[in-house]
Amino acid sequence: MIKKLGIPKEVKKDEGRVSLIPEHITQFTGLADIFVETNAGLGSGFTDEDYQSAGAKIVPTAHELYDISEIICKVKEPQEQEFELLNSSHVIFGYLHLASNLSLTKMLIEKKLTAIATEMIMDEDEYPLLIPMSKIAGNLAVQKGMQFLEYSSAGKGLLLSSISDERNSKVTVIGCGEVGKSSIHKSIQIGAFVTAIDVNENILKELKNKYGENISTHISGSDEATEAIRTADLVVGAVLLPGRKPPIVVTQEDINQMEKGSVIVDVAIDQGGCVEGVTPNTHSEPFEIRNGVIVSAIANLPGAVPKTSSIELSTNLQKYVDNLLIENWFEEYSKSENLKPSLQIHSGLLLSEEVAESLSLSLSKLV
Numbered sequence: 001m002i003k004k005l006g007i008p009k010e011v012k013k014d015e016g017r018v019s020l021i022p023e024h025i026t027q028f029t030g031l032a033d034i035f036v037e038t039n040a041g042l043g044s045g046f047t048d049e050d051y052q053s054a055g056a057k058i059v060p061t062a063h064e065l066y067d068i069s070e071i072i073c074k075v076k077e078p079q080e081q082e083f084e085l086l087n088s089s090h091v092i093f094g095y096l097h098l099a100s101n102l103s104l105t106k107m108l109i110e111k112k113l114t115a116i117a118t119e120m121i122m123d124e125d126e127y128p129l130l131i132p133m134s135k136i137a138g139n140l141a142v143q144k145g146m147q148f149l150e151y152s153s154a155g156k157g158l159l160l161s162s163i164s165d166e167r168n169s170k171v172t173v174i175g176c177g178e179v180g181k182s183s184i185h186k187s188i189q190i191g192a193f194v195t196a197i198d199v200n201e202n203i204l205k206e207l208k209n210k211y212g213e214n215i216s217t218h219i220s221g222s223d224e225a226t227e228a229i230r231t232a233d234l235v236v237g238a239v240l241l242p243g244r245k246p247p248i249v250v251t252q253e254d255i256n257q258m259e260k261g262s263v264i265v266d267v268a269i270d271q272g273g274c275v276e277g278v279t280p281n282t283h284s285e286p287f288e289i290r291n292g293v294i295v296s297a298i299a300n301l302p303g304a305v306p307k308t309s310s311i312e313l314s315t316n317l318q319k320y321v322d323n324l325l326i327e328n329w330f331e332e333y334s335k336s337e338n339l340k341p342s343l344q345i346h347s348g349l350l351l352s353e354e355v356a357e358s359l360s361l362s363l364s365k366l367v
């Protein structure tokens with residue numbers, strides 16, 4: 001049976017991405033009727049006409065889109081104004097990050113719908129839908145950090161990039177996975193000295209081999225790691241425990257010890273943040289100043305560059321949308337080791353152990 005797939009306009013503040021771009025919806029012809037909320041692609045450079053030419057029907061309001069569609073293919077988690085649009089017939093497919101959001105999780109459970117967290121889809125021990133956004137976010141964390149270090153942003157007035165052979169600025173990156181590696185690469189490229197911190201010795205060895213004298217590496221929690229956090233011009237927090245709230249790796253005492261005008265960018269805020277006491281910021285109100293230190297925690301960093309991000313996202317998303325359009329999709333999702341971690345809520349049941357533990361909610365099992 002032909003499914004009805006809806007692509008809403010994202011309503012999270014300053015979010016310009018769209019989940020699927022026109023060239024990628026043509027493959028669903030014959031499998032699904034595609035509905036797109038008017039102007040959903042505009043922030044990423046795609047018009048309603050582009051979607052129509054690719055075979056989609058344009059819908060004038062979010063209400064209408066949610067009414068018609070069974071599968072809602074989103075970028076970010078539903079926002080409060082979208083809660084009333086959801087009902088038990090919906091399958092919500094998008095970055096949900098439920099471990100940091102109790103009210104959203106409870107609402108999704110109460111609605112008795114199905115919620116698939118795309119960041120938890122796996123392929124050979126990797127998270128293929130998180131990786132492209134992480135690479136972009138790691139790059140942007142340094143870009144934002146450079147901007148916040150400027151005098152007009154209340155930063156210490158330091159140019160992070162080098163104008164001579166000397167590496168005069170210090171960037172400390174905590175968590176050296178996809179986000180961290182991208183931040184490290186960009187920081188070294190612009191001429192900063194980097195300290196990389198992780199719990200995984202092999203990752204640190206690889207980084208040392210790759211970047212030599214331009215990097216120093218320390219195990220998380222060591223005295224050297226603490227010193228590198230406290231003396232950095234820019235700290236990037238990028239730790240992840242998949243599906244869970246991250247550990248606190250920058251404490252208030254670390255912030256108190258940092259030079260005034262230094263910057264911390266907590267990229268892990270989408271999972272709840274890895275800096276003590278951190279609260280989410282937006283692109284238009286991007287930081288707080290704590291004891292003279294700029295602390296920024298923007299949960300949708302890639303939303304700042306929707307043209308780049310939507311193409312990357314849509315390219316990687318298509319094949320997983322395909323999986324949802326087959327008749328016995330639910331059976332496939334609940335049986336597959338790779339897809340099962342993303343199937344987090346179904347018919348009022350919370351199926352994710354990590355989310356249940358992080359939010360102290362009861363875990364359910366499919367019978």
Ligand SMILES: NC(=O)c1ccc[n+]([C@@H]2O[C@H](COP(=O)([O-])OP(=O)(O)OC[C@H]3O[C@@H](n4cnc5c(N)ncnc54)[C@H](O)[C@@H]3O)[C@@H](O)[C@H]2O)c1
Binds near residue numbers: 200240271299
């Ligand atoms: N804010 C945004 O817009 C945005 C965008 C993309 C990703 N993210 C988030 O960024 C975070 C990192 O994502 P990723 O894709 O790089 O994850 P990843 O799994 O590739 O890397 C995480 C790294 O953290 C390390 N780690 C775990 N515990 C640690 C600890 N206590 N101390 C130091 N290191 C530790 C792991 O060993 C791993 O190397 C996640 O929370 C992800 O959701 C945010």
